[in-house]
Amino acid sequence: MGNRKDIIERCREAIAERLPRPSLDDLRPTVYADPLEQFKITSTAMGSRVETAASASEADAIIRRAYPDAQLIASALPEITIATRNPDTVESAQALNGTDVGVVRGTLGVAENGCIWVPQTMKERDVCFISENLVVLLPASCVVSNMHEAYARVKVPESGYATFIAGPSKTADIAQVLVTGAQAARTMTVILLENE
Amino acid sequence: MSTSHSRAAGKFLEDSGYAKWHDNTFWGVRAKRDTMAFGLDEWERLREKASEIKQHTLTHIDRYLEQFADAAERNGAIVHWAEDADDFNRIVYGILAEHDVKKLVKSKSMLTEECEMNPYLEERGIEVVETDLGERIIQLKGQHPSHIVMPATHLSNRDVCELFEKELGTEPGNDDPVYLTYQARLSLRNEFLTADAGMTGANFGVASTGEIVVCTNEGNADMSTSVPKLQISAIGLEKIIPDYEALSVFTRLLARSATGQPSTVFTSHFAKGRPGGGKLHIVIVDNGRSHWLADPDHWQMLRCIRCGACMNTCPVYRWSGGYSYSYFIPGPLGVNLGMLRDPHRYSGNVSACTLCLSCQCVCPVKIKLGDQIYQWRQKLDDMGEANKEKKRMCMAMEKVMGSVSLYNKATSMLRYVNSLPSAMVNGSLNPWAYGHKMMKFPKRPFHEMIKDVEKGSTDK
Numbered sequence: 001m002g003n004r005k006d007i008i009e010r011c012r013e014a015i016a017e018r019l020p021r022p023s024l025d026d027l028r029p030t031v032y033a034d035p036l037e038q039f040k041i042t043s044t045a046m047g048s049r050v051e052t053a054a055s056a057s058e059a060d061a062i063i064r065r066a067y068p069d070a071q072l073i074a075s076a077l078p079e080i081t082i083a084t085r086n087p088d089t090v091e092s093a094q095a096l097n098g099t100d101v102g103v104v105r106g107t108l109g110v111a112e113n114g115c116i117w118v119p120q121t122m123k124e125r126d127v128c129f130i131s132e133n134l135v136v137l138l139p140a141s142c143v144v145s146n147m148h149e150a151y152a153r154v155k156v157p158e159s160g161y162a163t164f165i166a167g168p169s170k171t172a173d174i175a176q177v178l179v180t181g182a183q184a185a186r187t188m189t190v191i192l193l194e195n196e
Numbered sequence: 197m198s199t200s201h202s203r204a205a206g207k208f209l210e211d212s213g214y215a216k217w218h219d220n221t222f223w224g225v226r227a228k229r230d231t232m233a234f235g236l237d238e239w240e241r242l243r244e245k246a247s248e249i250k251q252h253t254l255t256h257i258d259r260y261l262e263q264f265a266d267a268a269e270r271n272g273a274i275v276h277w278a279e280d281a282d283d284f285n286r287i288v289y290g291i292l293a294e295h296d297v298k299k300l301v302k303s304k305s306m307l308t309e310e311c312e313m314n315p316y317l318e319e320r321g322i323e324v325v326e327t328d329l330g331e332r333i334i335q336l337k338g339q340h341p342s343h344i345v346m347p348a349t350h351l352s353n354r355d356v357c358e359l360f361e362k363e364l365g366t367e368p369g370n371d372d373p374v375y376l377t378y379q380a381r382l383s384l385r386n387e388f389l390t391a392d393a394g395m396t397g398a399n400f401g402v403a404s405t406g407e408i409v410v411c412t413n414e415g416n417a418d419m420s421t422s423v424p425k426l427q428i429s430a431i432g433l434e435k436i437i438p439d440y441e442a443l444s445v446f447t448r449l450l451a452r453s454a455t456g457q458p459s460t461v462f463t464s465h466f467a468k469g470r471p472g473g474g475k476l477h478i479v480i481v482d483n484g485r486s487h488w489l490a491d492p493d494h495w496q497m498l499r500c501i502r503c504g505a506c507m508n509t510c511p512v513y514r515w516s517g518g519y520s521y522s523y524f525i526p527g528p529l530g531v532n533l534g535m536l537r538d539p540h541r542y543s544g545n546v547s548a549c550t551l552c553l554s555c556q557c558v559c560p561v562k563i564k565l566g567d568q569i570y571q572w573r574q575k576l577d578d579m580g581e582a583n584k585e586k587k588r589m590c591m592a593m594e595k596v597m598g599s600v601s602l603y604n605k606a607t608s609m610l611r612y613v614n615s616l617p618s619a620m621v622n623g624s625l626n627p628w629a630y631g632h633k634m635m636k637f638p639k640r641p642f643h644e645m646i647k648d649v650e651k652g653s654t655d656k
């Protein structure tokens with residue numbers, strides 16, 4: 001059985017010269033004049049639908065309009081009153097299978113690539129993946145230009161998991177044809193909350 | 197006389213229509229990468245930083261490994277250390293057996309390929325289900341990946357249609373990629389729901405936080421670890437990076453270089469087992485890496501972030517396909533890693549390089565892949581792996597080129613080669629003629645022609 005001490009010791013002996021870490025001060029990454037506008041453009045390009053609401057209380061109506069046929073809606077957010085399932089109280093992750101729309105909150109958006117940081121605040125996080133359609137609420141004020149700014153701000157919560165999500169699940173594994181809806185959500189709607 | 201790669205490539209090229217399609221497909225991915233790269237003013241600076249961060253990390257990897265493992269354990273993850281492939285397989289099987297796992301769903305991992313984990317587990321009665329669509333396709337087909345990012349791209353939708361008809365019972369003749377993807381989704385959904393454990397590889401391990409970071413487009417790593425309660429993540433020790441600042445550099449480069457997207461759809465951070473009884477096991481694997489780190493000529497290969505860009509751009513890869521290489525990773529990366537793994541077994545791949553160096557122009561961490569292949573070639577002779585015929589001819593050439601009079605005589609005779617029967621020039625006696633025709637030699641050698649030109653200009 002491999003042993004931590006041996007492996008680390010072998011690495012230590014293998015190192016000929018310790019090289020310095022570069023500073024990113026002279027990287028000069030792209031910064032957008034209007035990150036929110038750029039975020040909308042990139043998110044759309046990544047396959048998301050972008051909606052704007054004054055506050056989370058409007059989300060129900062937007063979801064109903066976007067997914068008129070949805071019956072099973074899963075969310076642990078108090079603002080989502082149309083939810084029929086709660087990822088906090090379902091008995092197992094499997095019980096969320098068949099969800100038409102899952103609704104979660106993101107805390108940070110990234111303009112350069114449409115990524116949204118979604119920390120696990122619910123008990124069963126598969127709501128983010130197992131739902132046929134995913135809706136992410138995001139405060140419009142929480143959008144930064146690039147990943148450097150983003151990683152300076154995010155942190156994995158106590159639950160031990162967080163993910164950046166940038167649009168619906170995708171694959172091009174069959175003949176290089178881009179298909180949305182591989183193993184996770186088939187569509188994604190971002191609702192930007194203007195008053196948050 | 198020819199190398200294992202050139203013989204296999206010869207077979208690949210027999211179907212010229214397929215070869216052309218293969219070339220176009222991967223060149224298309226390279227073109228998408230360029231669009232992304234040219235879209236960022238800081239692209240080249242970003243590559244430079246990435247390269248330097250990797251050099252720094254690898255030359256402090258002992259400290260970062262300690263930091264990573266300590267942080268992961270503080271989070272509540274269970275950390276294992278695997279000396280080699282056997283050790284790795286034993287550890288994984290041990291965890292699965294302890295939890296009485298019958299079915300394991302997993303996302304793509306080149307490390308588990310490297311350790312040949314799937315057959316090991318299957319022999320011991322565990323069902324292993326690959327959940328990346330491309331990986332699932334080749335698993336059902338009984339093949340290995342032909343590319344590290346797009347493992348099934350060598351197959352057409354027709355091939356997948358026939359396979360799915362047989363394996364998943366899809367509509368006969370329906371080869372629409374949207375339909376086929378949906379059918380795979382339904383079948384995999386069932387696997388996720390009934391699996392006892394989920395496994396991921398790792399794109400990065402963050403030393404400061406002890407987190408495993410996995411990047412996918414399909415969300416299959418997240419599905420694999422959000423439904424079953426037991427998670428195992430396998431990470432090669434070179435994948436550890438210092439912190440989020442470093443991660444911000446690599447995540448900007450990875451998807452842009454790999455598939456020409458600004459980001460993968462999911463960039464997931466795993467710090468501990470799921471709430472409500474979940475467990476996270478992290479297996480850190482050496483399997484030769486600490487020895488490679490000590491190799492003064494080739495340790496920099498450990499910088500690789502497995503984006504696949506060097507394959508997409510490589511003319512030899514594009515025109516010979518992943519299966520022409522004898523190592524399980526193809527392209528410039530695979531040629532190098534194969535030589536590090538076992539130079540005698542994999543030396544048949546070092547010919548698979550034109551030294552155009554396109555790979556090192558696109559590599560996001562600026563590995564000098566072509567230069568290193570050149571270095572391996574210089575070592576072939578010492579290893580007793582040089583091509584014998586070419587070596588004899590080189591020795592003859594050294595003699596001819598070392599002597600002005602012999603050289604002049606030889607070059608003025610070359611035109612007679614043109615009138616030799618083609619079988620002699622292009623045939624099996626001439627090792628350079630394998631796979632391509634020999635050039636036509638000019639009537640008069642260059643040094644005679646230039647004399648005339650010089651004479652002409654002084655006459656005026």
Ligand code: SF4
Pocket residue numbers: 499500501502503504505506507529555558559560561562563565
């Ligand atoms: S060697 Fe460079 S280009 Fe090739 S897969 Fe690794 S990081 Fe990508």
